[in-house]
Amino acid sequence: MNRKFILAITFCFCCIVQMMSQEKSVISSTEKYKQFGLVWGLMKYHHSEISKGTYNWDETFVENIDKLEGVHTQTNLDAFLLNFVLSVKESKIKTETNTDNLFTKNFDYNWIEQYSGNKELYTKLKKLENNTSIGNYYTSKSGIPTFENEKGFKAFDHKLKSHRLLELFSFWNVIQYYDVNKYLMDKNWFGQLDYFIDSFVNSNSQLEYELAKTSLIVSLNDSHSSYLSKTVADSLFKFRPPIGIKNINDTLVVRSIFNKNLGEKDDLRLGDLIVEINDLDIKSLQKQNIQSKFSSSNDTYSKGLSGWLLRNIEDSVKVKIKRNDSVVTKYIHLYKTFENKDYSYLPFFRIEKEWQIMDDNIGYINLKTISKEDIKKAFEEFSNTNGIIIDLRNYPKNIRGSDITQHTYPDRKEFIKVLSPLGNRPSLASFGKPSISIIIDPDKSGSKNSKYYNKKIILLVDHTTQSKAEYIGMAIQASPTCITVGETTAGSVMNIAIFKLPDGTEFRFTVLGGFYPDGTGVQRKGLKIDHFVQETTSNFTKDQYILKGIELIKSTKK
Template identity: 80%
Template sequence: MNRKNIFTITLCFCFIMQMFSQEKQVINTTEKYKQFGLVWGLLKYHHSEVSKGIYNWDEIFVENIDKLESIQTQTNLDTFLLNFVLSVKESKIKTDTTTDNEFTKNVDYNWIEQYSVNKELYTRLKKLENNTSIGNYYTSKSGIPTFENEKGFKAFDYKIKSHRLLELFSFWNVIQYHYVNKYLMDKNWFSELENFIDDFANGNSQLKYELAKTNLIVSLNDSHSYFFSKTVLDSLFTFKPPMTIVDVNDTLVVTRIFNKLVEKDDLKLGDLIFEINDMDIKSFLKQKIGTKISSSNEAHLKYWTRFLMWNKEDSIKVKIKRKDLVTTKYIHLYKTLSKDEDYSSLPFFSYKKEWQIIDDNIGYINLKTISKDDLKKAFEEFSNTNGIIIDLRNYPKSISGSDIANYTYPERKEFIKVLFSSRNRPSLAKFDKPAISAIVDPFKAGGKNSKYYSKKIILLVNNTTQSKAEYIGMAIQASPTCITVGETTSGAPMNVTLFKLPDATEIQFTAMGGFYPDGTGVQRKGLKIDHFVKETTSNFTEDQYIIKGIELIKSTTNKEN
């Protein structure tokens, strides 16, 4: 017998053994749900007919998911999945495998390879993977994903397992195919799917169900994706402390107290809390808040410090330092705190006006509420100042980055690159511009201006600088004399999109990716910082951001003189 015949026999034997092994392999319930949910999602966004919305795709999910109970082996499941694919009108296929100029870090179709033994199923799924002949019923083709036709599932009931699994796979698949920042998550979205399935499959009480949903959304690591379940909040954050705290370098400072309520616990303004329930503040924040709130980074997580001492019991254990004395005690907590309660607060220095001259000929602008007209007046007034401090530790209500660039750019320039979903290629993305860019490029600002403000500009940012504020910050940073001072920002610079879950809960997530013109990403990282502010528990009542800004402007002025 020649070598060729031996090789052929060996190959056939291996194939037969593989088929035999698969036929005998018992498949677990989680794996059955997983594979069906993957195929269902692929058809939803890649099939030419399903993606037009001509099928009630949620109803079809619910009708089929319970049929998996009788399936015992992978071979049987392959047959079921093939029949499921064949149950809808055959898809029109327009294949495009090119990825030139496309952002491919979110592409993840390797799971289709498991069906290579079933040639017909495998071939059909592979064709759908690269199909560009798709409708836009479930999302738009504008590059900015919108989901207006996701209206919830009629008569949704979390007590029904098929409904809970529909909730999971509806959201999981929209993130899988239309979330351009998916590649930035801490944990791989696909690898987490089995854990999500177990959570939703077993979430037969309202609290378990709402916790499963919370865990799902927290996994996005997106500061825009906050979700507050009343059931979860009521179960974990029932009682409140009789004080307000602020996180300064992972130490909590008591900044406000309800005078009568704190007497029994001997609490005073300025007390330092550095342990809660025998854990350091940073670790406790991650464990208690980080598992319930989606955050792009640790800086944004600190924004939710105010919930840190809320508890499901009416007291909480803390370790407190007052001067050199350290004590461990339980602080009483309360379900309600009266608005009329007498209270005391630490004095914080802040500038009250939207714009003014400060500290020996330095301009100050607070962007929170300033109008375009006042912005114009401010820059006219500041034309001969030694420098300007622009405060962006807020969310501007009335101005845009372009409004400021008109005074701070010598010429028109690009300040941001934006990553959009590809219009007919789920999972892919592209650095693109909206249709209006044919008229005016929205990612450029400023214009020819020989009288632009050329002295030092100090931009102040912190963890409250988010979304539109970060976008405006990027525009200001492109000013040739700008220096950014502060701490890491929220790390969610672009617009949000809304997705309505089957249970009618609306979840938002960042719709695009924001990058500096040099390609540096801002999502999760936050804005570039030139000088980080070093606040301490002894100096935080004085505005260290402003102090640093004045110092930088004066140092430049002294050099020039």
């Protein structure tokens, strides 16, 4: 009797252990999608046949993703993935594992190690990891990826989970393998993948889907990548105020009123200070509403988008306003549209001319629209000035950095180091000269010039100094007498790549890395600043940047 009891107990225990073992081996949907998306992306960019466009790889994704519903264990998934790899023509393999003198901070294939127990699958994935026999259908023949053959997915439907996941993994994998600035993100790109998958899987409406996509783009921490879909804009930012504001030290200053009658309706006045919106301070709201919806390399660039803080899903918003010595909390009206009528703005010191000689015999050049010819004329006129202020708080339309540096360098010199992705070695990059057709020898500027301008040059920059402007700024900064004044720039210095997602959305990201010759990075950090400008809510109408520039020139006048 005791023996039967012991056998019964043993049998029950074994059953429980077996059930626990089976339950433990069950794999989640998120994990299945993740592993398939990783293998699909590895093959897209590393497989010799797929990477030259032989297969409709988007269609292949959609056809296979739904088949995962019948896969419940890791063992089954390993078999599924192996069959998937074997379903296409075997890749031509040319192995290269040497990474000496290459940039490896984005190199991340550790996930392949989870398949070490399945020798055949593991071996094939490892060979693809180090394969250099790669086509350029999904990238380009030049040194800068262009993704010209990404045309979108025919009949894309966000209501289909398979299509949403295709959207996610198309985005995720191109960043994984070709964003040389990936290592600079706030959060680890691989570490966020589970969260992204859940967001896209659970997007049950168009707004939820667009918000999931917005979150994906925001995660790049790249000022080039700001994107706001019409669905999100219409849903969350439908109504706007009849005023313009500027964020100064986390206070919103009313600097313009677009419609006099609408401004008077809510007693809004120029110079009013908005310190809270919907009971939140501006800094907190900036993080909640702006940094979660717009990709930005740094907080300074993000503050330049503060005009969106007063937009709302409803036609009014609660604000706390300081005016002189009084503080008032009230609701102000917001509008879908309004007529710009009787426009008024705070008086602000502006220099209207593209170039001129100011008081104290100081030259001034605004680079926004000036031509190469006028720059030459300006420097001829400025030869005997006490110093020059170069205003780069803009995006130059007509010039290159060399149009300035030919006047400010005594010799030709290197001013930038460029990090470029390697076409045949995804996720790796190197410092060198990318194939930029409009620029010859793009890391150097200037020429031998014994008559270069050797007085103080003050370069003015702010959060609007971005991309080409930052590139030009780096060239000017290498002038031997240059001093940079302003605030942190946009932190997205180099060329962009445009990638069309399956749903037709085009998003941009900074595809090259920009560094000073000493190795200091510019992506996210912005240009080096010698003197930061301290604007306040009471002094910003007088151009503190120019005033600081004048002060520095006068203090160092020879």
